Amino acid sequence: MVLQAAAPSESLMPLPAKMTLAEGRLAIGPDFGIAITGFSDDRLRAAAARLRVRIVHQTGLPLLPQFNAAPALTIACRGAGPAVPALGEDESYTLDVTAESARLSAPTVTGALRGMATFAQLVAPGPDGYAVPALHIEDSPRFAWRGLMIDAARHWMPVGVIERNLEAMAAVKLNVFHWHLSDDQGFRVESKVFPLLHQKGSDGLFYTQDQIRHIVAFARDRGIRVVPEFDIPGHTTAWLAAYPEIGSAPGPYKIERAWGIFEPVLDPTRDETYAFLGKLFAEIIPLFPDEYFHIGGDEVVDKQWKANSRIQEFGARNNLATGHDLQAYFNKRVLQLVTRNGRKMVGWDEILRPDLPTDIVVHSWRGQASLAEGASKGYRGILSYGYYLDHLRPAAVHYANDPLSGKAASLSAAESARILGGEACMWSEYVTAENVDSRIWPRTAAIAERLWSSRDVTDPASMYTRMRAVSLNLEATGIQHRAYTARNLERLSGGVRTAELAVLANAVEANRLDLLRRRRFTSRVPLNRLVDSVPPESESIRALEETARNAASSAAARAELRAMFTRWRDNDPVLRPVLQSSFLLREVAPISENLASAGAIGLAALGYIERGEKPFAGWLDAQKAALAEIEKPCAELTLAAPRPVRMLVELAASK
């Protein structure tokens, strides 16, 4: 339990490459000001202004520019760096803080941006006011490609959602926003050349070209590349709802409302398909100045190809026997279109075929083995296997997933260098604009650390301590991951017994065991239940597990556990009428009862421990069985409360 101002090592994420603490603190008060020395441009000045606003949000200090007598932070930047953020650009910086002032040096504006992100995380309450600890940091990233993918196709993600996630990405030094812009459920970009794409393919929910330019500029200002993905030749139902003539089946097609892998697929055999894509790419690619363009290429179903005799004949004529061959042919022609527009191609594992040039980038959802195979053949790759946020895994799982582990661990230095990094993936079947922040954050901060910090920064306990601090801190960037949870609990409760509903919500975790069952979900199914409001990991239960570890030795720890177990036990009678009267909460009534049981078991265990009494024979097994029973998933939730209770039960029985 951290009661004092956190040490810098407890508030920073990702951890810097090198950090040395010194004596003293730089006070941050209303006089705090920032000066730019050396190179300066609009991007750097805007970033310094944002840092000021960020500190205002973190502290509530009124930092009017006019108040700055002598600037506390000077930023010495040596040059602009690339005009738009580019793969492999220099992101290093040095930060020196003394009790009198702070100095940030960087060779590029992007480096300065990274240093400002560090500085913001260091501003924390000290004993007498806000302050930054004196220290010396030298920092640069381990991997050059550190991304977050957001799927704006399955559920629509308005511009505001993208903006605030970019802001949060910058706060944890991510540098690639991978924008999944089309899929079976929607084509999300305005096309002036093929207007039916957004008119018929998007339910009216699409980004205008102006909005895309805005987001690209917004990301650039924060040192973030924007890599667009237009997933082809599969995942294209929404395209075909607008232009069935480039499909492989006769059509007509309708925007897909369900989730899954679907059959509609572009026709790879007709020149008209490539003419279409050529015109579209010529329109759309220039909106995105990044050097890389993602063509998707995953999960192609060849059923329509097999059913189309013309396509079959084409295959026979051109020695393209299988669906894989047809896709490879398709990719080669698409590569020409991408190259013609001055871009390098990125695609999912499936695109990897020996006849593609080695300047493509393979994006692996399959894993390190697939990545290693590509690297050994000269291909560069990025990892998303193990970083799927929609799988609702604990942060520790993502954190342990190193791009250079598994098969990739035995690559040569030259081959390893081809592993560029990775991307967290937020597929949006089960998230909406409302709760997407709470699914992305704070876990993505752990992935950001995995990709930025040294390979040997792996301690999950340290990670969780810091992720908790960063989670709070991120709210100052405008991201709404915590605010959403609070707001939705009020919506669910109708304002009645919200505190008691929060007791329940803090003790459960959203689980993915029911994902298969959820496949019956569609875009018409509301995501407004308790499972949609709570994170996949309970911060409260994690804290309680820490407390339980001290139960044997600390009376204070036992008092805290007793208070919480009592609260769980007594919560259900008060909460039950609210749960039973609500069509949205009725399903969680059994979990509330189970929470009461967990509390009662915990209290019994505490009783044994405090009395120094040995439980009767069979007690341990009975309690463990009971805890296992109440841990069973319900309403797509798992009760996490049994975890600390089990620790107490085992402690009681070990006496």
Place this chain on the structure above:
Amino acid sequence: MVLQAAAPSESLMPLPAKMTLAEGRLAIGPDFGIAITGFSDDRLRAAAARLRVRIVHQTGLPLLPQFNAAPALTIACRGAGPAVPALGEDESYTLDVTAESARLSAPTVTGALRGMATFAQLVAPGPDGYAVPALHIEDSPRFAWRGLMIDAARHWMPVGVIERNLEAMAAVKLNVFHWHLSDDQGFRVESKVFPLLHQKGSDGLFYTQDQIRHIVAFARDRGIRVVPEFDIPGHTTAWLAAYPEIGSAPGPYKIERAWGIFEPVLDPTRDETYAFLGKLFAEIIPLFPDEYFHIGGDEVVDKQWKANSRIQEFGARNNLATGHDLQAYFNKRVLQLVTRNGRKMVGWDEILRPDLPTDIVVHSWRGQASLAEGASKGYRGILSYGYYLDHLRPAAVHYANDPLSGKAASLSAAESARILGGEACMWSEYVTAENVDSRIWPRTAAIAERLWSSRDVTDPASMYTRMRAVSLNLEATGIQHRAYTARNLERLSGGVRTAELAVLANAVEANRLDLLRRRRFTSRVPLNRLVDSVPPESESIRALEETARNAASSAAARAELRAMFTRWRDNDPVLRPVLQSSFLLREVAPISENLASAGAIGLAALGYIERGEKPFAGWLDAQKAALAEIEKPCAELTLAAPRPVRMLVELAASK
């Protein structure tokens, strides 16, 4: 305690003029759609689209336009109404809801907007899903001028703050946004004619003319007039920091950092002053299409006029003996400038002098007597006395403050008709962009009801029930009054013991007793303490008082009280280390101790009640004395917890 879906009379605010309930409910599901029949324009279509989004936020339903098989709500509008919202326009509407469909009829788009606001408040969880109850409503406002003033001068209010407050205003049918745009502490509008006004007079914090046009259009779309205020001839230090030559003292002037009434004042005797104002008004007034223009005119200090021999000579020459005379002369000349730009003049009480024409509007901060005096002389007026949100009074106080009460109650019908309505005032000395929402809302909803609903709608208990529902509902408009409180508690606690801090925060109220002491505050003083995070009325304590009323007869009520009193008693030991270690929370440590005492006293009282035992002689007096002691303000907070405890103590002693 409302456990079932609220009856419409429990969710509507302001209450409609006429409402008849019927049997049944109109289900609101993913198929919900809106059709516009009859007159339609961009404003109406945009409002219907916003209603859909509002319902999405209230319910979490995915309302894609494509899903609407048959629209559930049809809007039949008979005409556009005025091109921009205008004083006295027809705002009436009729709403009919059956189990099958809903129909909204209105003579104007503004009327339709008001009806949509009602419809949104009616969407609530029913036993099997979201629904609107079947009913018939005929509605129109009592007063034509129903406003909210926001002071963007003392603390800067960014565009986003204004937008979300306009959205919330529309939700409670307010129709005038009074924008206080200049004062001693800032001139907040870009002027191209006199650029030093915003360059030297705003700390760089001003609205561009494009932003002003945006806000005016945003307000218009929501049926809200925008009345700008440029406060002259006093409250002009920021003007004079830029253009000292129009001042009455030699200068130089600096932007004022403190709060209070200051001496700088425009020179009313020089033609140059009017030439300046004439050019400025010609530039700025056209930005605001409303018929009314507010010149402020309050709190003029005549010290600089007295000290300036040239001004004194001018007064002697022109028979303007006093400061009041000089200001009256000034106002007449300013009136010419306002009139020349096609606007009618509004000013605070002080401007009322018999030589002004009766088409001006007097804005009264002095009260109904002042308003009545004006009305009896033929002047129209609006009331803000009793609606000052910065006074941190209970909603019930504002609610009881009728513009036609007091001296105004005895006016003739013709005179009464000159009382146009009123405005809630959010002066911003003690609010920032962060917490301003939580000072404006939900109390302004009670003022909105006072100004819209019938004179006989006065029951505070009903008002509080509905204000509580509307407070939750308002979050769906984007206003952050509740989210802010939650976020700032996390910031204060650093995420440690936030639940325990919330227990304390829910039991205290921000008080204004220390306002005089606060006068030492300036714009450099952070507003980031607990007092800045909590409302002036505790919703939790109000609920607990309701529970306490049932303590004699209900065991469940006593159990609830016991649980809460226990929590208060046990909260302090856990919270104390957090409070003592924080420079921001240290000041509230004594209140946490007092809360524990209140809990202990409440538990003792409950003990007597449950045992049916008479307390010993002197017990009652001792407990009341103890409660009075712990109620004393501390850290600008008042502990509200003693209120329900006192009820229990008195109940125990009455046995």
